[in-house]
Amino acid sequence: MMEEYNLNNFASNVNHKLKAHKVKQMDLKNEMTVNELINEFDSSGVLGSGRVSRARNLLVEMINDDDMQIFLSVAGPMVPGGLRNIIVDMIRKKQIRTLITSGANLTHDLVEAFGGRHYKELGFNDEDLNDAGIGRIADVYTQAGDFEIFEENFSRILKKISKKYNNDKDKGIISVETLLYEIGMCIEDENSILYNASRCGVSIFSPGIIDSMIGLQLFIFCQDHNLHLDVVADMHHLSDIVFEREKVGAIMLGGGIPKHYTLASNLLKGGIDAGFQITMDRPETGSLSGAPLEEAISWSKAKHKSNLVTVIGDTSILFPLIYAGAMDQFK
Numbered sequence: 001m002m003e004e005y006n007l008n009n010f011a012s013n014v015n016h017k018l019k020a021h022k023v024k025q026m027d028l029k030n031e032m033t034v035n036e037l038i039n040e041f042d043s044s045g046v047l048g049s050g051r052v053s054r055a056r057n058l059l060v061e062m063i064n065d066d067d068m069q070i071f072l073s074v075a076g077p078m079v080p081g082g083l084r085n086i087i088v089d090m091i092r093k094k095q096i097r098t099l100i101t102s103g104a105n106l107t108h109d110l111v112e113a114f115g116g117r118h119y120k121e122l123g124f125n126d127e128d129l130n131d132a133g134i135g136r137i138a139d140v141y142t143q144a145g146d147f148e149i150f151e152e153n154f155s156r157i158l159k160k161i162s163k164k165y166n167n168d169k170d171k172g173i174i175s176v177e178t179l180l181y182e183i184g185m186c187i188e189d190e191n192s193i194l195y196n197a198s199r200c201g202v203s204i205f206s207p208g209i210i211d212s213m214i215g216l217q218l219f220i221f222c223q224d225h226n227l228h229l230d231v232v233a234d235m236h237h238l239s240d241i242v243f244e245r246e247k248v249g250a251i252m253l254g255g256g257i258p259k260h261y262t263l264a265s266n267l268l269k270g271g272i273d274a275g276f277q278i279t280m281d282r283p284e285t286g287s288l289s290g291a292p293l294e295e296a297i298s299w300s301k302a303k304h305k306s307n308l309v310t311v312i313g314d315t316s317i318l319f320p321l322i323y324a325g326a327m328d329q330f331k
Contacts, residue, residue: 026040026041083315092200097203110154165227254279272302
């Protein structure tokens with residue numbers, strides 16, 4: 001009898017939920033805003049579209065929450081892929097407190113800051129590209145000449161920074177965060193991520209900075225100049241940022257070191273309170289990049305009952321869509 005009662009009770013609950021959670025078929029119309037389109041995703045609420053709408057809703061909640069500190073982590077070639085201006089907008093609007101990214105994205109930010117560009121649709125094979133001094137990142141292309149200009153300008157900036165920090169107090173030792181701040185203050189491109197972060201009080205951390213052209217140029221520069229990175233020093237300010245506000249939210253574009261650094265930096269606080277990630281990686285291999293965010297709860301990198309969303313897909317498509325939908329609600 002007890003088993004029959006439980007089955008009947010379960011069936012009753014299921015029927016109640018079925019009535020309340022019917023899938024609404026999407027309706028599209030001419031001249032829809034991005035927000036209206038995502039609202040259709042929201043009312044449908046299924047498959048990938050439902051995850052996109054939940055990420056949009058969560059982003060709005062995080063930005064509206066004055067008690068929440070927002071981290072943005074960016075892995076993969078997001079600057080070559082066209083997201084540079086979006087990241088700058090978030091910095092200028094002070095929607096994020098901290099940016100954690102790869103040295104490669106910062107390198108490409110500097111390439112553009114020094115007048116270089118990224119290109120598309122060249123359509124040659126890789127051997128021809130190499131002979132012509134062209135490097136390829138999937139469907140994005142770069143010129144060797146732009147990197148030569150990067151090297152010249154970056155060396156000049158490093159000399160200026162080295163001179164400033166070679167004193168009795170610093171002795172040529174500098175944290176990665178401080179180095180990136182000083183680089184930002186030395187460039188003049190108002191569309192640069194580094195330029196805007198330095199002037200808007202947004203801290204940039206790049207724990208894997210050595211694995212980039214910035215790192216290579218630092219290695220070359222340090223052969224005959226007294227300038228040394230203290231990577232541990234970053235943790236002092238990063239831990240302070242974590243505790244500046246009651247809650248922490250995270251936007252994770254891709255995985256890798258930036259995602260882990262974002263989550264791990266909140267370990268002492270019991271984890272993030274909310275966050276969403278966009279990834280194309282799979283969880284079966286155990287990689288962090290493919291791990292669902294709920295896994296972070298087991299490590300105290302996300303709190304119990306935290307609001308977490310994992311969106312599967314191409315970040316260069318999905319994040320502009322999510323961010324544009326969120327910004328529509330702030331007009």
